Amino acid sequence: MDLIGATWRKSTRSGSGGGNCVEVADNLPGxxxxxxxxxxxxxxxxxxxSAWRAFVARVAERA
Incomplete structure (x- = not known):
């Protein structure tokens, strides 16, 4: 999968200490x-x- 042109962002809940964080790129079609x-x-x-939205919704339910 080609991710050239992806705009990566880190959660606003991530601290500046560089802990266990993920970045998400949701600007690419599909x-x-x-x-x-x-x-x-x-x-x-x-x-x-659609799979990402379902994952995020499920995580939010448990937060």
Missing amino acids: IVGVRDSKDLTGPALTFAP
């Missing part, structure tokens, strides 16, 4: 990318936007 914020050149996971 995919949402997720990567480790400590390994910017490492692998990234991709999800269909």
Whole structure:
């Protein structure tokens, strides 16, 4: 999956200490990318936007 042009963002709840954070890129058509914020050149996971929305909704239910 080509993530060239992805605009990555970190959660506003992430601290500045560089802990265990992920970054999400949701500006590409048809995919949402997720990567480790400590390994910017490492692998990234991709999800269909509907799958990502379902994941986020489920996490929010448990927060």
